[in-house]
Amino acid sequence: MKPPQPIPIIDAVVVTYNSRFVVDACLEGLRRTPSVRSFVVDSASHDNTVEYIKRCHDVVEVSVMPTNRGFGSGCNAGIALGAAPWVLLLNPDATLEPSELVKLVAYLEQNPDVAAVGPAIVNGDGGAEAGLQSLPSTGGEFARTCEILARRLGLQRDDQCKDDARDSIWISGACMLIRRRALEVVGPFDESFFLYYEETDWCLRAQALGWRVAHLPSAVCKHIGGASSGAPTRTSSKVTAQHFRASRRRYFRKHHGVIALATVEGLHLARRLWMWARPVVDSVTEPPVTATPLEEKGVSA
Numbered sequence: 001m002k003p004p005q006p007i008p009i010i011d012a013v014v015v016t017y018n019s020r021f022v023v024d025a026c027l028e029g030l031r032r033t034p035s036v037r038s039f040v041v042d043s044a045s046h047d048n049t050v051e052y053i054k055r056c057h058d059v060v061e062v063s064v065m066p067t068n069r070g071f072g073s074g075c076n077a078g079i080a081l082g083a084a085p086w087v088l089l090l091n092p093d094a095t096l097e098p099s100e101l102v103k104l105v106a107y108l109e110q111n112p113d114v115a116a117v118g119p120a121i122v123n124g125d126g127g128a129e130a131g132l133q134s135l136p137s138t139g140g141e142f143a144r145t146c147e148i149l150a151r152r153l154g155l156q157r158d159d160q161c162k163d164d165a166r167d168s169i170w171i172s173g174a175c176m177l178i179r180r181r182a183l184e185v186v187g188p189f190d191e192s193f194f195l196y197y198e199e200t201d202w203c204l205r206a207q208a209l210g211w212r213v214a215h216l217p218s219a220v221c222k223h224i225g226g227a228s229s230g231a232p233t234r235t236s237s238k239v240t241a242q243h244f245r246a247s248r249r250r251y252f253r254k255h256h257g258v259i260a261l262a263t264v265e266g267l268h269l270a271r272r273l274w275m276w277a278r279p280v281v282d283s284v285t286e287p288p289v290t291a292t293p294l295e296e297k298g299v300s301a
Contacts (some may be wrong), residue, residue: 010036010105010177011082012090015074017043019092020052022224025090027057033098037061041078071173072189072198079183082145087183089199091174094121103178103219107165115182115211116203118171119219122132168215170208173199180209195243197251204255210248256282 012030016023023040030038038060042050044067053062063077079087086105091095100119107117176199186206189198203213252260 009084010086011079011084011180012036012038012088013075013078014038014040014090014092014124015078016040016045016049016053016092017068018045018047018049020045020047021051022047023053023092025095026090027053027060029095029097030090031057031059031151033101036101037084039063039083040079041065042073043070043074055079070191070194070198071195071196073191075173075198076188076191079180079188083180085180087178087180089173089176090221091223094099094174095222096175100219100221101177103259104194104216107214107216107219108177108179111212111214113210113212114179114214116171116176116178116184117214117216118168118176119221120215120217121172121174121221121223123223125223165214165216165218167212168203169213170203171198171213171215174225176224182206185209186211187269193247193250195240195247196245201251201254226288270288 012033014023014026014030027040029043029090040053040060040062041060042053042064044065050062050064061081063081065074065077075089083108086108088096088101088104096119104117104119111117127234154286186202186209191198192203193201206213248264252264
């Protein structure tokens with residue numbers, strides 16, 4: 001049996017923001033992967049992330065942004081630092097084992113028309129977090145609203161990831177391997193998306209130019225989720241939600257127009273109203289609890 005061939009040179013880009021306590025596993029996994037050159041782009045952290053990485057992960061090249069300009073901006077800065085044929089974008093709270101990265105590289109080598117490929121992404125409990133992605137659209141948002149309502153009513157189970165590699169409309173920026181040639185053709189990430197939807201926008205632009213985007217569930221990445229935007233606090237969670245809504249509005253306005261944007265905003269308002277009204281509806285529709293004959297006489301069962 002022939003020994004496995006070494007994987008080609010890969011530029012790994014990790015964008016950090018107050019990631020001091022989650023970045024170790026990410027960088028350690030990259031260190032153990034042959035032929036990977038790792039770049040950390042720090043978005044003006046204030047928790048000593050940069051100092052910690054320089055002290056504990058000295059093989060990593062660190063670039064510090066003067067201000068936090070968002071995830072897409074950090075990715076663009078990191079991509080520009082290297083010249084390898086493959087570019088791995090990996091969140092600081094994500095871990096990709098060397099064997100899983102080999103699968104992603106092999107897939108791009110075997111499919112020269114694929115611009116980017118993403119693995120199955122699982123959370124800390126091993127549950128599926130991201131898989132095959134559909135196009136964010138008004139129809140998709142309506143379907144998602146119905147799915148959320150059905151799931152909350154116990155009428156639907158979450159779908160599981162499929163086993164076969166297939167084309168996907170977009171893949172998660174938490175872990176994606178991109179062909180540098182595709183980056184040169186498609187261009188960098190749109191930095192007007194501060195956080196969220198920047199990878200969706202890039203994937204759509206790539207497909208508009210004839211490239212494919214693929215999901216490879218046989219490769220698996222572990223992701224904590226949410227830690228990439230800094231240590232979660234009540235305030236930071238609120239800010240993250242604001243960034244998500246702003247990017248969603250930017251995406252729909254850019255790719256689907258003002259009418260689609262208004263429709264989506266209306267659907268999200270309906271979802272929020274339902275979540276607010278659900279406890280009230282339950283309390284009104286719940287049948288009253290009647291006492292048993294023994295309880296009416298003051299005797300407990």
